[in-house]
Amino acid sequence: MRPLTADVLNPAIRNVEYAVRGELAIKAENYRVQLKKPNHGLPFDKVISSNIGNPQQKGLDQPPLTFPRQVAALTEYPELLESASQLFPKDVIARAKELLEEIGSIGAYSHSKGVPLIRKSVADFIAARDGYPSDPEHIFLTGGASAGVALCISMLISDAKSGILIPIPQYPLYTATLAQFSGVPLPYYLDESSGWSTSPPAVEAAIKKAIADGITPKALVVINPGNPTGALLAAETQAELVKLCEKYSVVLLADEVYQVNLHRGDEHPFTSFKKVVRDLASPVPLVSFHSTSKGVTGECGRRGGYFECTNISDEVLAMIYKMVSVGLCPPVSGQIGVDCMVRPPKEGSPSYALWKKETDAIHAALASRTKVMAERLNKLPGVSCVDSPGALYLYPRIELSKKAVLAAEAAGKAPDTFYALALLDETGICVVSGTGFGQKDGEQHYRLTCLCAGVEEYIGALEKFHIGFMKKYE
Amino acid sequence: MRPLTADVLNPAIRNVEYAVRGELAIKAENYRVQLKKPNHGLPFDKVISSNIGNPQQKGLDQPPLTFPRQVAALTEYPELLESASQLFPKDVIARAKELLEEIGSIGAYSHSKGVPLIRKSVADFIAARDGYPSDPEHIFLTGGASAGVALCISMLISDAKSGILIPIPQYPLYTATLAQFSGVPLPYYLDESSGWSTSPPAVEAAIKKAIADGITPKALVVINPGNPTGALLAAETQAELVKLCEKYSVVLLADEVYQVNLHRGDEHPFTSFKKVVRDLASPVPLVSFHSTSKGVTGECGRRGGYFECTNISDEVLAMIYKMVSVGLCPPVSGQIGVDCMVRPPKEGSPSYALWKKETDAIHAALASRTKVMAERLNKLPGVSCVDSPGALYLYPRIELSKKAVLAAEAAGKAPDTFYALALLDETGICVVSGTGFGQKDGEQHYRLTCLCAGVEEYIGALEKFHIGFMKKYE
Structure with a gap:
């Protein structure tokens, strides 16, 4: 042979x-x-x-954060709820019970979009962060952010003339996925001399060049805070990028997995693209990605993450759902990690001091x-x-x-x-x-x-x- | 817009x-x-x-098996090794310590092919099952079997004239993945009147028809035991299928996720395609899939699985490794589930009686x-x-x-x-x-x-x- x-x-x-x-x-x-x-x-x-x-x-x-690991241990082996309840704080026990009540066994496939209760937790987190409502039905839990990014890119590349705008430098997941699905990477260059800032005119030039070359720009990838640059976008830049997406009918893919990794807190706060899109009352379709792997959680091996769809039609949501259902469901322990990330211990609860x-x-x-x-x-x-x-x-x-x-x-x-x-x-x-x-x-x-x-x-x-x-x- | x-x-x-x-x-x-x-x-x-x-x-x-859940709880929250050691049998503690020693934290990305120690466990399991050696470097741990199947199909479909032979009836993962990657499904029909048996002549006829139609058959999917049929292949049929793959240079994709689900044990034992390929000293490239989701483990939500490559060149193995590395690593808790599945408690160990x-x-x-x-x-x-x-x-x-x-x-x-x-x-x-x-x-x-x-x-x-x-x- x-x-x-x-x-x-x-x-x-x-x-x-x-x-x-x-x-x-x-x-x-x-x-x-x-x-x-x-x-x-x-x-x-x-x-x-x-x-x-x-x-x-x-x-x-x-070190891993104690709260999510304690919750994870109890959901793995619920017998500990009885035999070792003195080992766990009350809020940990309550969270584990709440999750088990919803999920049953973590050994069961969940809903393909993720456990409904956890999607609700994510939606509440987003609403509190942005001041705009978030719909759990528009949220898909994923095995890390990468799985969601790959899925969205695979759906957007409709032929060999489909392009996706990516920053240079970029996290190579984007070029790798574009290569796999035979899409055209459309680079826009970040400006090192101004702290790796993003220039909307440079993005627009890249869009125009693509169109002139016969390539249809399908989406704009923005990584904020940046990978590998660590740069944080200015709010005005974000607004201009949204307007560009609107002008050229481009989907915005916002990689926001480092949203908690801000080293100069108040001076450089994080603004989500969801908030910017809503502030502008923009119709731009937006998919924003988050992950348990980064931030202070740092639980990479757990493979937890989610993406939220904004301004995406029910028809397209149904197609995404169909695609994720072929893969059955994201890892349930990753989903539990997402829940703990978006619902950490509240001030006043027994686990709060240690978590803080x-x-x-x-x-x-x-x-x-x-x-x-x-x-x-x-x-x-x-x-x-x-x-x-x-x-x-x-x-x-x-x-x-x-x-x-x-x-x-x-x-x-x-x-x-x-x-x-x-x-x-x-x-x-x-x-x-x-x-x-x-x-x-x-x-x-x-x-x-x-x-x-x-x-x-x-x-x-x-x-x-x-x-x-x-x-x-x- | x-x-x-x-x-x-x-x-x-x-x-x-x-x-x-x-x-x-x-x-x-x-x-x-x-x-x-x-x-x-x-x-x-x-x-x-x-x-x-x-x-x-x-x-x-x-109910989930106790042994893997106890190991999972300890790897999630290693503090339990100290504070609650009396709650866990000695062999559970030993396994958790061994895994933690190798992995460090389950919150860390593992090797993209999976934790080396766990791939070694899988290789030992395969060698004991088949009586032929298995190389941990030829094993890829995956997030359930589905992820591995989708990866292999996506790599094998090289153009719109690439076909993959699938049984009818089949588990729809195959048709779904073929549709996604624009490959041609080449159906071969199972025979209901003889207990959903597989007919090598029917498979060969499907291959010949494909070739006549200008389609290149790239792989033969066999699901054994069958899904949805539950049928178990006769050993002679397996040998004939391997010879067909050899004759037509077709990769064999063996979906063996139900290998433990045999209701008539001794009367109908399971024979892996790996064993058949080795018995025949066949050069047929074989990828065989297994999962923690089925069998008696039934841990679907954990997303654990693996595939073993047999007769696959280092060049192609390197390409598979590159592709899995883009997705970083399979869920570590799924990998631990795989370890417990292939290394259950041994007779004489403290957890054995309960596990049995x-x-x-x-x-x-x-x-x-x-x-x-x-x-x-x-x-x-x-x-x-x-x-x-x-x-x-x-x-x-x-x-x-x-x-x-x-x-x-x-x-x-x-x-x-x-x-x-x-x-x-x-x-x-x-x-x-x-x-x-x-x-x-x-x-x-x-x-x-x-x-x-x-x-x-x-x-x-x-x-x-x-x-x-x-x-x-x-």
Whole structure:
């Protein structure tokens, strides 16, 4: 028989790239295995996975919040409600009972859109956040935000001339999904010189260019706060983007998974696109995504998330429902995580003090690490770094010498990938090079997370490497 | 602006149909809501969801196995290891510690293929089952089997002339996924008169017809034990199917999620396609799927599963890995469910006796209900039902009168859907009509699950309805 080779597979798959778990991450995994051997021969003793926003991973160990984990344990094994009720605060027990009353067993498939009670919790959270009503029937719980994004993009790409506007740099889920479904990525460039701001005229220019090229722009992706940039959109910019969507009949896909990750709270508050659309009484179809993986929850492995549809017709909602029903339902433990995220303990309830202490500590650690890292990076020769007000990342720019660029070329690598590989080889620190997110031609960046405890040691190793690298190729 | 209407979406989505959660299920959901009102006016007091193999759903309440739930609770909230260690058997504690040692926090993303230790557990399970080695690197953990099936089909469909052989009747995940990715379903018909057996000549005829029609058959889907039929393949048939795949260079997709659901144990043992492929020393590329949702585990909401790749090249494995990495990782609690499924308590360990008692009870209940239901259905006028040796379903055939067929036509429904809607309206029992699974032209069937406790009451209502329906349309 003919063997199964890659060339008989869907050719679109070949074009899919996802750098966050690409070459660098695979090499880091291999190092991790090698480190388990007694004489590993590596110049470092641990791999630091700064490539992915995964707060609770080994070596980072951001502690999980206690409240959702206690609720989860009780819903997993309800016998604990009887035998160990003294171990759990009253509000935890009440929440678990309420959820179990609705769900029955967490081992049962739920409604394909998610447990109705939990969708109601999400709607209440959104209404309180925005000051506008939210309908649980317009909410779909998902296995992380990524599943929802992929579904929406797969539905919007109607032919090879369908395009989707994406920021550059962007989180590579978008380019990967567009490649998989053979849609056309329509890049609009963020402006590094003004803190990675989004320029509505640049977005409009990208729309016009697409139309001139015979591409139909179907949707505009906005990531706010930004990934990998950490930038937060100004409210006026948001309004202008909504108006652009209206003008060109474009669906707005708002990736708002970092909405809780704001390091300068009052100074830079988060405004949802839902609120902006309602403030403007705009008819723009909006899908906004949220997740349990980020924020202070950081429960990535749980695969919890949701999207809310605004200004989406019943006909289209029914089609989305049909599509999610083929996948049966999102993970119920992820759904319970969503419930705890949008309904945390209230002030005055037994779990509140601990919850507040835990979330404050996470916020403070992220804010302080982001600040320290940006400061230290900015002091390095050939490095400039926007001090990110949100999300979990920094996206420093590096100016590599001609010699370094030529060495990268000789190695068959993009210059920033070459740099990032050398960083990994020398320090065990795994980052993702700018090539994976997109950047202007001739620029070099990398993304690193601000999740790592022990900033001193970590940034110290990075500095030492950088200075050595610059010297080697000066 | 132009509103977002269905006609601007991906036209492939329009063709997706998934009857298990389609019209009948939606109507049943609405009845469930209506029943909560004091004067609901319905002729029944509960909805019985016989449409979906969801053992732990409310009203069915198959109890979850204790061992995996205890392990899950401890991994959710490891503090219980200290404070409540007396509540858990030693082997549960040991398993939870072993998993936590490997995983760290279940709130962290795992490896995109799944936790290495758990893939090792799966490989050991497969090796013990088949007597052939299994490589953890060839195993991908998934969010239920469906996610893996959809991924494989999406990769195999390389253009609109790519076809996939599917049994008729089939589980509609296959037709739905083919519709979504614009592949051509190539039906081969199972033979009801010989217990829904699979005929290799019929499969070969379907392959030849496809080739004659200019379609490239890329894969053969076999569901064993069958869904909706419950039939178990004979070992000789399996060997012949493998040889056909070899002859025509077709990938074998073996849906083996019901491998534990065998009601006549020794008489009808399960043989995996992995074993058959290895017995024959065949080079046929095989992907076999398993799940925590069925069997005696029945943990549907957990979204756990895996697929094993056999005779798949490293190049293609790398492409699969790339694709799963875009989705980050399967739910970690589902992965832990997989570990407990493939590594249940061993004889002699503290949890064994309870685990044995629980699994025996579930097996016995399923076997007895299947038998009773098939017997009772076969006594009804105009009904014939293959007594299924496996899976969770019966797929009775109904002979509807000309008058009933005309009434269905007048209502704009397929005859069996018309019947199933009437059954739901009168009794609250929700089944799925044969139209959703496929059948020969002019035939009528429906699928119902054998999960419902209280067979007497349930089947009694069904009988009463059937006799009334037949009378009404005689």
